[in-house]
Amino acid sequence: MKYVIIGNSTAAVACIEGIRSIDTAGEITVISDEKHHCYGRPTISYCLMGATSRENMKYRPDDFYEKNGVTTLLGERVVSIDAKAKGVTLSDGQEVEYDKLLVATGSRPFVPPMDGLDGVRDRFSFMTMDDMDALEKVLSPKKRVLVIGAGLIGLKCVEGILDRVGSVTVVDLADRILPSILDSEGAAIIQRQLEGKGVKFILNDCAAKFEGKKVTLKNSGQEIAFDILVVAVGVRANTELVRDAGGNVNRGIVVDTHMRTSLPDIYSAGDCAEGYDSSIGSNRVLALLPNAYFQGKVAGINMAGGEAQQTNAIPMNAIGFFGSHILTAGVYEGECLSHIAGDIYKKLFVKDNKLVGFILINDFLRAGIYTQLVRDKVDLGTVDFELLKDHPQLLAYSKAVRKAKLAQKV
């Protein structure tokens, strides 16, 4: 059996581990346009702030590919898939045949058209190790940094570079920071903390025009001078290979719960894939690292002839800024039970007698007990929710369930 994997990040690694849990003999080839050994993509901000190193960013040990019998074609780009002939073509013309193919091409930065953007010399995205290396080269204590986008990527970049530059200004069209994971009240806490560190925010606004090292904002009309520009407005799934091969593509590559695309023997996983999200009951791109792993593993097992499905994916995020931590999961709908005191912020969302989501800021110990209630859609009538409201604990389960959790192998 010949397995080919396009991409070399989390979903690809998980796919390899999934395949090898079933098939120890088949040939696996990984093709990636990135030259690096697999690394934890979200760790790039931590590297810039000195919390990890390039060596420690390696997502798997040095001997990972060798141990798993994987051939790597790194620095090579796949330009097309021939779903009928079952082969992929690389940019240098080389062709690689497959029996089973995984498309784990991830996503790329979305850069909206902005007047004068091409004239900005020091302009960066912040998604890859190469982005990190390029940005690091221009950091210096006097530089003024402008970040467009107050989402997860933009603000992790801010945390990574803040102590290495002169000033950081963040502009976002939304009315709050981290709009994908926080409501207004929660966002205000984190914004206040970041402002306390010296970060300047301009919300409800966007760039109208760049002129060299100056931007004019659209709504307020104010001008901001900068030396370094980071654009972190959003991402787009890399779907083109599957689309051009005739596969179903939406915002992401459409996959079923087995991670099969609409094309025979072609699977997809990770940030490029639009899989089933059980929190909303339909498919959407859940561009989260754990989800990339879950999907990649399921794909690998199925590619190798095993049986696995991903039916319980939910949005979930853990992110920190300067010692504050935000842990979130699910959807923010239904009845809200909140406990807010200073910088501690806790909201539980209950709907149809189930915990459907939560936001925890700076009070997050044992949050996984909540996450499991959300993921498994546990009927709150079967647990002592009064205890759980106070804090996550296994005491809330019945004795039988607890015994199954704690008195046997899981």
Add this chain to the structure above:
Amino acid sequence: MKRIYVNEEWCLGCHMCEYECMFANSGLDEMFKLKGRTGEFIPRIQVEGGEKAPVNFAVNCRHCTNAICVQSCIAGALSKDDEGMVRIDRDKCVGCFTCVLVCPFGAIMPAPDGKTAQKCMLCTDNTAGEPNCVKHCPNNAIVYEERG
């Protein structure tokens, strides 16, 4: 692989396991030296249920077969070793606490430095040799053995 299992009927709620865990991982040579310093250490095992609770029991890492923490770690800091133990490499850990977000047992927590996570490694990462919590449990409320 031997794991730690809970007999909740026998737990006295004495919290000795927590102290023994802190001691084993503290690097101190005598338990009494923990006195006044317990704020510096965080046990990797936690007793649930207060004095008025109908039952007490201790929870630490279950070393799950399909460990969701390992699958979710953004840094590759969590891994399963050949025996099946879930290990954490704290040099790789960046302290995002995604593991805390996903562990269904609430068995991973921030280390005292607040910048990395910590979890039970069955005392293979200290000089105790065997799980110190089990060794000193006065009532066999936690045991270290093979089970299916």
